[in-house]
Amino acid sequence: MSKIRVYELAKELEISSKDLIAILQEEFSIEVKNHMSVIEEEDAELIKELFSEKAKDSKEEKETSSEDIKEKYEHLVVDASKKSRKKNKGKNNRNDDGDGVRETNDNNVEEKIIEMDETITVKELSEKLGKSSTEVIKQLIFMGVMAAINQEIDFETAEKLAEKFEALVVKKEAEVDTDEELEDDEIEDTNLQKRPPVITVMGHVDHGKTSLLDAIRKAKVTETEAGGITQHIGAYTVNINGETITFLDTPGHEAFTAMRARGAQITDIVILVVAADDGIMPQTAEAINHCKAANVPMIVAINKIDRAGANPDKVKQELTEYGLIAEDWGGDTITVPVSAHTKEGIDTLLEMVLLTAEMQELQANPNRNSRGTVVESKLDKGRGPVATLLVQNGTLHVGDSIIVGTTYGRIRAMFDDKGKKIKSAGPSIPVEILGLSEVPAAGDRFHEVKDEKTAREMAEKRKDKVREEYLQSTHKVSLEDLYSQIKEGKVKELNIIVKADVQGSIEALKQSLQKLSNDEVKVRVIHGAVGAITETDVTLAAASNAVVIGFNVRPDGNAVSAAEKEAVDIKTYRIIYNAIDDIKAAMVGMLEPEYKEVVLGKAEIRQTYKISNVGTIAGCYILDGKLTRNSSVRVIRDGIVIFESQLSSLKRFKDDAKEVAAGYECGLSIEKFNDIKEGDIVEAYTMEEIKKKEL
Template sequence: MSASNQKNLVPSSGASVKRPPVVVVMGHIDHGKSTLLDYIRKSNVVAKEAGGITQHVGAYQAEYQSTDGKAHKITFLDTPGHAAFTGIRERGAQAADVAILVVSAEDGVKPQTIEAFKQIQRSKIPFIVAITKIDKPNANIDKAKTSLGENEIYVEGWGGDVPCVPISAATGENIPELLDMIMLVSELADLKADDGLSASGIVIESSLDTRKGVSATLLIKNGRLETGNFVVAGSSFAPVRFIEDFAGKKIESASASMPVRIIGWNEIPPAGEAFATVTNKKSAEKMAEEARSAQKEEKRKDVQNVAQATKAADKLKPEEKEAPTVVSLPIMIKADVIGSLEGVKFELSKIAHDKVRLDVVSEGIGDINENDIKLAESDPRIMIVGFNVEADKKAAAMIERAPAPLQVRTFKIIYELVQHVQDALLAKVPKEYVEEVTGRAKILALFAKDKDRQVVGGKVETGILESGNDVRIMRREAEIGRGKIRELQSKKVRVSEVAQGFEFGMMVEAKIEIAVGDRIESVRTVEKS
């Protein structure tokens, strides 16, 4: 941030105050993250998630009374456990002060558990292990702890110092103890904020609403946000006309550790981007322009690097160059929020085929609109997939009126979207064909020749010879020509096929003159499996 913009920040009062902890809940898919938060917040968030799987970062502030009778506030971030949403989990860990790593007492450590643990380590934040689902018949707390130890996560009493609380989000067992542990860990971290500073923090998520425009969920890490200010995140900025808390209630101001929503951005702010607050529009525009210039410079460097890599590739010998892709499937991706878009792209990047490739021609957040359909109409190969979005009224009418069917599908579950695209991709794989030898025979006699047709005699050594088959004419193991079986006889009777071990007479149409001792291979063309 430039010196000229520094003076436009809201001044500090110099007052350092205690702030609530920001807690990220992480772990493998379906290990009880959302159920835990659901119990704490006493709301039904789980039912709102398609398939019961969290697909966004949920940011919520809860208030509870500790066992000593004191009231505390805790901000929770719920991150998806599905493999597709690595980026969202990464942002959640970066924004938090404390992490809760949930591990099912039934399943133990799973792939996303390990990934979440590594993200926590990279973020260098303290964490607590919550062993969930202890009310289930197959729950085994000791087995879960053993599984943790096998993956170098050592909890208290099992060779380490990581706090561990076995819980049941279904019954509420040990939830108060978990909340007390969160407060104990955060007390040791001595979390403070300057309430007199302008608000700063991180963009948790952003989305586009056709009626309200661009909105973003912000997590305030320091300072106070008030109406009348301007928030800036990268090249995006917005006037703070009103502030919505996590429940959608309008408030006049917000302090550190609070998740808020701001509407009216000039463009979609990237999730994970740091934000700052300034006093006027001019300062906001200047900061955004500086960020935009920096982004352009980064892109210029990227283009330069790609050009250099391409130049180096051109110098490779033909055999060192990668074989060109045969077919591409152009695709347009629309999603409700940035995190969803990242997740979809991440999953789709894993289904590439060596003969076909996905070509993302357009991507964005918000409902499928008129411009999207126009692009699809310009090229019937384009497939539009939407995640947690629908086609707006104009787009839906255009789809209905389209002279040829358009490839437009929307999904609520990410793996259903991925399966749909994968099926479409595989359908475009060019079919490959191979020759299959169905029979081999040795030529024992020559009877007649008339132009390109020869009558020969022989014996089938393997397989079957069939009338109408194409044949390869082999001499000393080398192919010398091709032909076609026009007629077959066995024991002077015309037949459609001759099996292994039987002698035959054959009329062959071929440009090559067959000799005694040659071999005939009967072949057919089949699709390569």
Template sequence: MTKKRVYEIARDLGIPSKDLLEALVALGMPGLRAVSTVTDEEADLIREFFRERVPPTPSEAPAEAKAPPKPRGTPRPPVVAVLGHIDHGKTTLLDAIRKAHVAEGEAGGITQSIGAYQVSVHERLITFIDTPGHRAFTAMRARGAQVTDIAILVVAADDGVMAQTLEAVDHIKAAGVPMIVAINKMDKPGANKDRVLQDLAKLGYTPEEWGGTTVTVPVSALTGQGVDELLEMILLVADMEGIYGDPEGKLEATIIESNLDPTRGPLATVVVKNGTLRERDVLVAGSTWGRVRALLDHRGARVAAAGPGTPVQILGLDGVPPAGEAVERIENPNEARRIAAERARASMEERRAVRAPKTFEELIQIAQTKKLVVVLKAASTGALDAAKHELGTLKADGVELELLHAGVGPITESDVLLAAAEEEGQPLVVGFAVRVDGKAARLAEQRNIPVRTYDIIYDLTQDVGRALRRLLGPEYREVKVGEAEVLQTFDIEGVGRVAGCSVRAGRVVRGGRVKAFRNGEEVFVGEIASLKRFTDDVREVQAGRECGIRIRDWNDVRPGDTLEIYTVEEVLV
């Protein structure tokens, strides 16, 4: 008995998978998913039932019938990134997709790499970002750019989930995009798909075939097995997510790659998410601007315009913008030049103002959030498990600790970028018995991300615990430093009332806090505005001496009042 997947039936009927799934609920078949399989008899029943429910065509519809609501734009090609462990076949899989599904009209194949390309599947396009790894994937998000719509996680069937696989999962989770797992190397003798499914389930990603929601597709990048199904899954997820773009809407595009060509000048690859980018458009990207001289597609061919979901290379900017910069269309070239110049000045001033990275103490004092987000690296899996367990015991009412990523190995650029991309909490990168590589240290300094390493786990948990508690705000206590008696008062025009005092105990300090008591009752609490010894301004006056005290915003001080002087100190935890 043959079986058919639900999304294949939807394709046969020419309808979106989500519409078919809604109809199946009415048919009494809840719980099915787009990748679920049904028998031939069930498939025939579904087709017959759904055809009966299809509304009449526009020519058959009653004149008074209301038109359906207009969707927000039209479906556009989804933008896909591929991540995974270094040896699990990401590049080979991308090559297999590219060779088997080059977009129509690409005689001779792809002639140049612009960091992105498109493939054609069932007369629909998919845009792939050819990122070199997790660092590039997160670098764009660290600048506020969410370019990717769907992420493909590649896991080798003969290896299972590895350290970099976990890192990739954390990056995808932080980006908040749907994930499809491609179980690669199914052609190898040691391939074990069930092992991969078990590893995913342990991470909390239960596969759909086990009743969960994680889409998995067995593939072989070498033989081409499952590649077509993987592409169909991408289109299916795109349909379920409702990925739209309006060609006539406001331009939304992001730089994904840029370089300085010795003959053509600055080149920038962008992915258009909304609107249409055209030749002769005046653009601003960060502190660069220019008029588009030419647009080149992923084949190197010149095009007049690029619509939603399309990658294209821009010639005409006056500089090389960094990846992740948003591209804005400006009507007036002079205005574009002014905006770019202002941003350049602001960037220069910001760089001048940048000092050394925040110290750990500064971090815990200035944090205004109620969430501490930690990237943790350790020398081994045993050390990592121990550190994770200890961090899991830390508690502070009203404050959340989130372990954004935990991995084995030195602290790298990727770890710092992942922390820098965090928007909801205060990021912190910590290492247990590991080093910080040079590039990561320089990036942490540029991004002002605190990074600390420890050789003793107690020190790590103690410091992270302090940071967690301090997110609630520092605690203060009053410390009494002296006491004075008011002997007489003087009213000075333009200044106010000054109290001539004798310091009975301790010392009086300028700027200190003061509590005034009269007949044993507290009558005022304030601050010392000025402190004089004869006619000289002084910082403090010791016991046994006389001084003149002016209390800020209080002119009712009287002879016989007792002034208690105190300071406010932060309670260290």
């Protein structure tokens, strides 16, 4: 059904857009935002009929309406134009139906409709008004606004200024993103067809992820990679019994989570590879927690069953500790014993994948504009920006124009996973494309648009939006503002990542924290592990909007910088009750921290000396910051805090020193602690009082 814009209909009816909008809303109950909005052809015909009947009734009525319109716009006209109109008042009857003034007046209003965003520069506005910048600046000064030619003015100021020049200012409709989403909603419900499942293979390093995939697709990937470890993200399709399966071979769960953090949920099923002779390792546990956080079904492939020390039952036993109970043990987790070396169990694994995919009823519409996600991207010296895309809906063709995050382009060439040139790719098919303006980021979404010009404009808008968001810096959940976010309805679940020095502490913290859940907010511990807080923990926290709690452990350097970049809240504690009390207080809005810990510096112990009647003296090298005499210190060994105390002495050579800066060596002793070892890290800190926030 054809549609017509409001301003086009207004021109046909010879009235202003403003009057037509009022008529549409009052008489026809048709909601329109501004002159650029569209209405159905049927409604337009009804309005035309109504106006033609009114025109037939009498000329006088029309003249009266003309005078009404004239009066409506009279307040927009500057004094000079008022005088000009008084001189020409006698010329109103030049046309039979008295259209002279109305037509001129309406055309002026129509011609000078200015579209703008929230702000506009004085120069741009003067160009759109068709006036010199001097005139515009002069009027702004009269209005009490001092603005230079390149300064931006807001919508309200621009609106008042435009009135002085007989123009109308309207806000641009934000059509780009909403139109795409609406289009998706309208089309996705119809013409749905079965699509291949997308599988991600995850697990601990050297448990045989790539070897298993290699056995499935009968191609030697491992041999071409350094040390047999996957160095990049790849995507491959495999045909089994006439069915297609797409595999994503990732370098680990970090990439999986990094993509999820960017809003890219591309995996339908995860194959978790666990070595039968090794069992569940730290990275396996992390992979399980990442999958649970993403709510993706898992199939456990117990690999290396041909090895001498293989024990699949031990793996199943360990899985129960993570809430995964094997089907043959009465649970719902599919476990398949396989061997990438002998190819045993591969067929059964693929059957289970197809069965799980069938239960999920994966569907897509191939007869529509394509959309999907970037799996990997790189800059090739000879070919320019190259991206591997996974088509998730619709069909992508060579020659299509696409927008990918903040970049755009027209597809010049397309290759399948075997490097063969293809012309089109349907849902769940990975392709490598050429023709983008820049290298997109892994996890960026792509959409097909009508032409390259549209794609470029949309990309520019997105860049501006990203710039604004970066400047405003969206706030992640933190304990300090948790209560306000709960009250505003922003937080329904508080996700927590627990890192501790021993497994027992993790279990105790998990149980205690989960008991804090109430009607307003649910507390979930999404990951718990032994060891220092790492960059991987921060990545998971960023993807899941979680708070990281460290018990007797500290974050490493990379984790601290990543937490600052991602605005992730890291809290460290020495007493378990303090952690529980802080979470409880944060949930009821009573958390008002009075002191803030400031890390002064770190020193590495290079040598130790035992002196009778004195104790152990440590020879140190200051890694960063500085150490000051009498400052509080903690001794960290392998990322775990083993003692907290104060410096009892700090010396440079034989002399006492007030402070020692980074890059220098020094000798120190710690109060009530002599068990210092080479390689320990001494972290000096101070507690600063912070003012309570005013309510």
